[in-house]
Amino acid sequence: MLLRERETPEGLLVSVCDPDCLGETYESGKVSLTVTEDFYGGDEAEDADEDAVVDSLHRATVANLVGEETVRVAIEAGVVDEETVLELEGTLHAQLLWLR
Structure with missing residues (x-):
């Protein structure tokens, strides 16, 4: 994972x-998501790896996640x-916001 x-x-x-x-763009109805390099x-x-991602998500205030x-x-x-x-064109997308 990146x-x-x-x-x-x-x-x-x-x-x-x-x-x-x-670099891909996924759409579903009015929703469009482009996974940009920037x-x-x-x-x-x-x-x-999984451990690094989980650690980062626990420390995040907000996170954007794309992919199965x-x-x-x-x-x-x-x-x-x-x-x-x-689910956008078969690809999963989630957002995370911790209220602290």
Whole structure:
């Protein structure tokens, strides 16, 4: 998985995606999601295993997740409710917001 973290004035922003999703656009009705290199990839993104992703999600203020493996990891870690996951052209997308 590709993991990227950014510190913002509002807290830690985390983006994670399956590598094969990078550069793709997924649509469903009025909803469109483009998995851009600028947001999910770049020099600041790192290849991460499940443990690193879960650790990052627990520290995040907000997170954007794309891809079957990425979203599965978040569901299994208990940080994303499966019922809130969107499916766009067969690809899973979830967002996470911790209110602290």
